[in-house]
Amino acid sequence: xxxxxxxxxxxxxxxxxxxxxxxxxxxxxxxxxxxxxxxxxxxxxxxxxxxxxxxxxxxxxxxxxxxxxxxxxxxxxxxxxxxxxxxxxxxxxxxxxxxxxxxxxxxxxxxxxxxxxxxxxxxxxxxxxxxxxxxxxxxxxxxxxxxxxxxxxxxxxxxxxxxxxxxxxxxxxxxxxxxxxxxxxxxxxxxxxxxxxxxxxxxxxxxxxxxxxxxxxxxxxxxxxxxxxxxxxxxxxxxxxxxxxxxxxxxxxxxxxxxxxxxxxxxxxxxxxxxxxxxxxxxxxxxxxxxxxxxxxxxxxxxxxxxxxxxxxxxxxxxxxxxxxxxxxxxxxxxxxxxxxxxxxxxxxxxxxxxxxxxxxxxxxxxxxxxxxxxxxxxxxxxxxxxxxxxxxxxxxxxxxxxxxxxxxxxxxxxxxxxxxxxxxxxxxxxxxxxxxxxxxxxxxxxxxxxxxxxxxxxxxxxxxxxxxxxxxxxxxxxxxxxxxxxxxxxxxxxxxxxxxxxxxxxxxxxxxxxxxxxxxxxxxxxxxxxxxxxxxxxxxxxxxxxxxxxxxxxxxxxxxxxxxxxxxxxxxxxxxxxxxxxxxxxxxxxxxxxxxxxxxxxxxxxxxxx
DNA sequence: TTAGGGTTAG
Numbered sequence: 001x002x003x004x005x006x007x008x009x010x011x012x013x014x015x016x017x018x019x020x021x022x023x024x025x026x027x028x029x030x031x032x033x034x035x036x037x038x039x040x041x042x043x044x045x046x047x048x049x050x051x052x053x054x055x056x057x058x059x060x061x062x063x064x065x066x067x068x069x070x071x072x073x074x075x076x077x078x079x080x081x082x083x084x085x086x087x088x089x090x091x092x093x094x095x096x097x098x099x100x101x102x103x104x105x106x107x108x109x110x111x112x113x114x115x116x117x118x119x120x121x122x123x124x125x126x127x128x129x130x131x132x133x134x135x136x137x138x139x140x141x142x143x144x145x146x147x148x149x150x151x152x153x154x155x156x157x158x159x160x161x162x163x164x165x166x167x168x169x170x171x172x173x174x175x176x177x178x179x180x181x182x183x184x185x186x187x188x189x190x191x192x193x194x195x196x197x198x199x200x201x202x203x204x205x206x207x208x209x210x211x212x213x214x215x216x217x218x219x220x221x222x223x224x225x226x227x228x229x230x231x232x233x234x235x236x237x238x239x240x241x242x243x244x245x246x247x248x249x250x251x252x253x254x255x256x257x258x259x260x261x262x263x264x265x266x267x268x269x270x271x272x273x274x275x276x277x278x279x280x281x282x283x284x285x286x287x288x289x290x291x292x293x294x295x296x297x298x299x300x301x302x303x304x305x306x307x308x309x310x311x312x313x314x315x316x317x318x319x320x321x322x323x324x325x326x327x328x329x330x331x332x333x334x335x336x337x338x339x340x341x342x343x344x345x346x347x348x349x350x351x352x353x354x355x356x357x358x359x360x361x362x363x364x365x366x367x368x369x370x371x372x373x374x375x376x377x378x379x380x381x382x383x384x385x386x387x388x389x390x391x392x393x394x395x396x397x398x399x400x401x402x403x404x405x406x407x408x409x410x411x412x413x414x415x416x417x418x419x420x421x422x423x424x425x426x427x428x429x430x431x432x433x434x435x436x437x438x439x440x441x442x443x444x445x446x447x448x449x450x451x452x453x454x455x456x457x458x459x460x461x462x463x464x465x466x467x468x469x470x471x472x473x474x475x476x477x478x479x480x481x482x483x484x485x486x487x488x489x490x491x492x493x494x495x496x497x498x499x500x501x502x503x504x505x506x507x508x509x510x511x512x513x514x515x516x517x518x519x520x521x522x523x524x525x526x527x528x529x530x531x532x533x534x535x536x537x538x539x540x541x542x543x544x545x546x547x548x549x550x551x552x553x554x555x556x557x558x559x560x561x562x563x564x565x566x567x568x569x570x571x572x573x574x575x576x577x578x579x580x581x582x583x584x585x586x587x588x589x590x591x592x593x594x595x596x597x598x599x600x601x602x603x604x605x606x607x608x609x610x611x
Numbered sequence: 612t613t614a615g616g617g618t619t620a621g
Contacts, residue, residue: 256614370619
């Protein structure tokens with residue numbers, strides 16, 4: 001994997017060096033030449049005639065839907081295969097798509113037109129200018145033509161603006177093609193490739209590209225720095241990004257708010273609020289006023305970490321200071337209040353937003369629907385869902401999953417099942433969250449077979465299960481003492497490389513204990529502790545109870561020891577149970593019992609009060 | 612209206 005560059009000391013120069021690497025590929029260098037010569041060999045009068053007909057034909061192509069069927073019979077005297085005529089059409093049309101359609105028609109088997117390189121070049125450039133990258137790509141596949149490096153650079157930049165993975169892949173492959181032929185793209189193109197890679201989350205590619213930039217003697221600018229800072233943040237290396245920021249600030253360059261906001265967001269995620277504060281001060285000192293995006297990052301992250309009061313305080317404070325929260329900001333705050341079950345406050349914000357003329361969108365609707373479901377106002381949630389649909393917002397995987405999980409949470413599993421079916425009928429994709437919510441709901445009602453069917457179904461569909469997919473299934477199987485099936489699921493999870501939720505161990509240990517398989521329970525407990533996981537107190541207690549009932553006193557002492565080491569204290573009821581059990585034994589074991597009791601008493605005194 | 616931000620389980 002490519003590593004981030006070790007130093008940025010010489011990253012920015014005011015003036016970029018000239019592009020010294022020349023294209024050694026004669027094929028690329030000669031493309032597109034000869035147009036002047038071409039034009040000069042024809043008479044002016046012929047040109048005027050062609051122009052007139054091209055005007056008419058262009059109009060036909062523009063306005064008549066099925067012009068392909070009649071064009072030749074309508075203009076029997078026109079030689080459509082004359083390249084010069086096509087050039088005239090291009091001039092008249094000034095529409096890349098129509099020209100391309102005309103070219104495809106002319107080139108089809110019946111007509112057999114072969115466009116010259118100049119024509120290809122004009123069409124390709126106009127497609128790129130119209131940002132029609134898909135058409136440009138299909139055009140390249142259709143003709144035997146390689147655009148000039150400058151055209152390819154524009155194509156790369158256009159592809160990188162698209163921000164989707166396929167475009168970025170294509171851009172990078174064209175980029176590699178240029179480099180292969182020794183052509184060194186301009187800084188603007190390097191930057192757009194960096195931008196595209198950042199957008200696509202391809203951080204390896206960012207470092208690779210940056211390494212190549214340095215190798216080629218290309219010196220970045222403030223945009224380059226911005227993309228590198230973003231790359232560091234995505235790589236969870238926020239402090240390295242901050243270091244880079246400080247370096248360029250020292251050199252007198254100030255990146256845009258985007259870079260600052262990414263760093264702030266990264267520090268918020270890490271809970272490093274002193275760095276957030278320092279960054280806010282730096283922004284103000286550098287005349288970059290923290291904007292709505294800056295505060296939205298802060299509020300969003302505070303709420304995610306459960307510090308909703310502080311988030312709400314900042315939100316209200318911003319309004320007092322004259323910031324106008326927008327729809328996203330309102331949605332973030334409403335969602336956060338919903339998460340905290342502050343449904344009254346969330347509703348107030350909703351109406352405040354509407355009063356200000358900001359219309360809720362699908363995100364806002366889903367956030368409040370989620371909140372209403374969470375507190376059990378299912379009817380209100382349904383009502384709002386209807387309103388959302390009436391307003392023209394489409395039902396989505398998220399909207400359905402929100403309702404399904406809300407219904408399941410409040411025991412209305414049948415209604416959830418109906419919605420689950422409806423999704424299929426309406427062609428709305430179910431994702432792993434939809435399945436997990438439904439599986440949880442069904443498990444709660446002990447409908448294990450239905451849940452297992454859903455697990456099979458999601459696997460068949462090629463969805464990647466998560467730990468939650470298995471958690472409730474294993475929990476219920478253990479509760480129902482079907483330990484064999486629970487263990488099969490456990491192994492299945494492990495084979496798929498899914499890290500089980502910690503509580504899954506607890507369920508299995510408790511299940512084994514309840515079934516009297518205490519030795520195996522001990523094995524699982526040991527495995528759990530060895531992995532540094534913390535069992536729940538009830539897990540220890542249940543195992544201790546079952547061990548003591550099975551007269552396994554040594555193991556009781558061992559588990560008690562583990563439990564105290566983890567930091568739990570022995571509750572009275574369990575203590576009583578164990579002591580009763582010990583005192584029940586015959587006199588031969590008196591000495592041993594005394595030792596045990598002594599051990600318990602001693603630990604009881606020294607164990608920490610609260611954990 | 613430069614970019615950059617928001618919704619579903621556990």
